[in-house]
Structure formats: structure tokens, C-alpha cells
Amino acid sequence: MDYQETAQWMFNQLPVYQLQGAIAYKKDLTNTILLANHLGNPEAEIKCIHVAGTNGKGSTSHMLASILQEAGYKVGLYTSPHLKDYRERIKINGEEIDEDFVCNFINEHKSFFENNELSFFEMTVGLAFDYFKTKKVDIAVIEVGMGGRLDSTNIITPLISVITNIGLDHTQFLGTTLERIAFEKAGIIKSKIPVVIGEYTNETRTVFLNKAKACNTEIYFASDNFDVTYPSVLKGDYQNQNKKTVLQTIQILNSQNEFNITETNIIDGLLKIIKNTGLFGRWQQINEFPKVICDTAHNKHGLNIVLHQIQNEIFDTLHFVLGVVNDKDLDDILPLFPKKATYYFCKPDIPRGLDASFLQQKALEFGLIGEVYNSVSEAYNKALKTAQKSDFVYVGGSTFVVAEIL
Numbered sequence: 001m002d003y004q005e006t007a008q009w010m011f012n013q014l015p016v017y018q019l020q021g022a023i024a025y026k027k028d029l030t031n032t033i034l035l036a037n038h039l040g041n042p043e044a045e046i047k048c049i050h051v052a053g054t055n056g057k058g059s060t061s062h063m064l065a066s067i068l069q070e071a072g073y074k075v076g077l078y079t080s081p082h083l084k085d086y087r088e089r090i091k092i093n094g095e096e097i098d099e100d101f102v103c104n105f106i107n108e109h110k111s112f113f114e115n116n117e118l119s120f121f122e123m124t125v126g127l128a129f130d131y132f133k134t135k136k137v138d139i140a141v142i143e144v145g146m147g148g149r150l151d152s153t154n155i156i157t158p159l160i161s162v163i164t165n166i167g168l169d170h171t172q173f174l175g176t177t178l179e180r181i182a183f184e185k186a187g188i189i190k191s192k193i194p195v196v197i198g199e200y201t202n203e204t205r206t207v208f209l210n211k212a213k214a215c216n217t218e219i220y221f222a223s224d225n226f227d228v229t230y231p232s233v234l235k236g237d238y239q240n241q242n243k244k245t246v247l248q249t250i251q252i253l254n255s256q257n258e259f260n261i262t263e264t265n266i267i268d269g270l271l272k273i274i275k276n277t278g279l280f281g282r283w284q285q286i287n288e289f290p291k292v293i294c295d296t297a298h299n300k301h302g303l304n305i306v307l308h309q310i311q312n313e314i315f316d317t318l319h320f321v322l323g324v325v326n327d328k329d330l331d332d333i334l335p336l337f338p339k340k341a342t343y344y345f346c347k348p349d350i351p352r353g354l355d356a357s358f359l360q361q362k363a364l365e366f367g368l369i370g371e372v373y374n375s376v377s378e379a380y381n382k383a384l385k386t387a388q389k390s391d392f393v394y395v396g397g398s399t400f401v402v403a404e405i406l
Helices: 003-013 017-024 030-038 057-070 099-116 120-134 178-188 202-214 239-255 263-271 273-277 300-311 330-336 356-364 376-386 399-405
Strands: 048-052 075-078 090-092 139-143 160-163 195-197 219-221 284-287 291-294 318-322 342-345 370-372 392-396
Touching: 003 099, 003 120, 030 099, 030 120, 048 057, 048 178, 057 075, 057 139, 057 239, 057 263, 057 273, 075 120, 090 120, 099 120, 120 139, 160 178, 160 239, 178 202, 195 202, 195 239, 202 219, 239 263, 263 273, 300 330, 300 392, 318 376, 318 399, 330 356, 342 356, 342 376, 356 370, 376 392, 376 399, 392 399
Parallel strands: 048 139, 048 160, 075 139, 160 195, 195 219, 291 392, 318 342, 318 392, 342 370
Antiparallel strands: 075 090, 284 291
């Protein structure tokens, strides 16, 4: 199979949470461990940083990778989901994994995947670890897919564990309270491996402290320890806390005497994130007149910050191109959106996309008024045509909505 055929087989043949949702969720690491053993445990030969959290783990992972690249290291970066191409998930120094490597890996192990009914995510994690080992990276930044304790990435023993924050998201899998979700995320904390906590509440702080004590490890609360911030190419307000988390992590990494990262590396790394790692969709401006911002924020915690930032913008009329996936708690997020705006409701082009008419009806209950469109691009084009140069257009609600207009 060529690359396109291989990628299609991966999406069609195996469950993938990005497209299908709950059916793809596995509640133990049995298959991941089985695959790791089959591959000769490549994860054991990689130095890495493990990043979990409800929001900000992607941005934090990219920041860390960019800074480490500026320090001259060969850096692996594993993130999810992808926006356009599957290969975005696995990069070394910003370069996506080779198409041939993906094809060869799948072709070589295809029968094993089928015989053991591995999930898309399990297979992809195995591919990432095998790639980073083969290419001999100096360090890899590994982003958790969902949760932590039972996530397929949680077979690694990192140099540092990082948990950015805790919010209510994926509650059908991770629990309906902050404490329960924090427990799942804290599952990446390991014996005598230092852990960095980005943000916390009284409820989650107790969970993290208890887990760190049980693991006999040092715990660092970045928001308490760092006031210094540096300019960044990423302009979202929520990035300020992510930067503190990154600075704390770099400080610990330097103290371990395995790496040497200077302040200049930090400054340059934060200014060159997009260039170095190819991060998109975080408060990203894609048009000037009218100003258009797209952002992948998709839960209450993330949207709250983004919507507050929008209110600090100067504009005449506000336009929202809005689409979500079908497991989103609309009663939780729709009250956050302003009533004084024009809405363009759409459905992201994936099986999990929520019907735009249903979204429109639900939004109306909260005083949000707008028309339904057949696609994200149709909704976006209508917003562009309708908006005046002095208006503000926001595109979001889902990673997959953003992906369709980039």
C-alpha cells in the first residue's frame, strides 16, 4: 500500500477516537504493553517528557519541543489529534514522520494489529516510539491522548511528568468531578519522577499531593513558582499559564544535568514555535479585515478564556462560525457564548460531528441566533461575506472545525 492507502486503512480498519468517539476508548493498557513487547520495547530507549492535562497540553508540548530544538537537540514530538494529515502527530525537529516509514511499519506489523484488534491510538503510539528510537532522538515530548492513567502513552518512564490543568471534559470516560479527572491525569505520576502541575484548584491540589507522596516524588506547582513570562508567537491569553509550566519543566530538566538549556534558547524557542514545530489553530489569525481568529478550544475551561479574550478585542459586530462534536455537553458550553453576535452553525465533516440543525435549536435556548450551513467552509465563507472590515469573526467549537478552514 502507498501512503494514502495505508492511512485510509488505518482510519477505516481500526477504531479511532478522533472519528468515532467512545467505541475507540480502551480501559486498560494490555494491548499497548503487548504491542510494545512485540516491537522490542522502543519506549524504554527514549528519554522523554510526558504531558497530560485537560487543556494546554498540545501548546505546552510544542513550546517544550521548540525550546529544546533551539538548544540544539534532536527532538521527537508526539501529539494528537492532527488537523490535516496523520503524519502531524509524529515529528522530529518539526519534520513530519516519513511517509515510507509509516507504510513500512504498517505493512510489517499489519497481521499483528489485525490479530490482536489493536486500536488506532495504540498502533500510532507504537509507531511513534519505534520511529523515535530508530531515528535516535535526544529527547521526545509525548502528549497524552486522553486522561493519563489508562492512556496508551502511559507505558513510558519519563524524565519529568507534566499536568497542565484539570477541567470537565471527556466526563463519560474520566469522571464527572474535578477530583476524579485529576485522579486519572495523575496516573502519569511515577515513582521518584518529578511532576510539574500547571494550574490547580483546592480539590485537584490534594489529589496531586497525595499521588506525589505515594510515589515518593517531588511536585512543583508552576503557577506558584514563576511570575516571569516571555513573549511568544502564540497570542492566546491561556498561553501565559502554559509558559509558566514550560519554564518550570525546563528548570527541572536543567537541574538533572542531562540537558543544558539557556535563557536565550527559551526566548528563541517561544518566539519560533510555529516555525520550529508547526503548531496551528491556537488563537491563530487567518484574515485581517475583518479580523478572523480560529482556535481549537472546545470545552468550558478553554472556551471561557478564549471568549473573554474576544471581549477585549475592538470590533463593531461579532460573528461565530460554530460547530461541535456529538459528545459535547452543550448545556455546559453554550451559556458561555455572547447573545449579541451572529452565528453560523455547521457540522464538522467527521462521523462524530453534531448535526448543525440540532446545534442551532439548542443554541436558541440560550439566546444564540443564527443560520445553519451545509459545511464548515460554507459557513465560514458566508461569515466572511457578511462581516464588515471592522467586524470580528471567530471560528471554533471543535478542533475539526478549525482543521477544515486552515
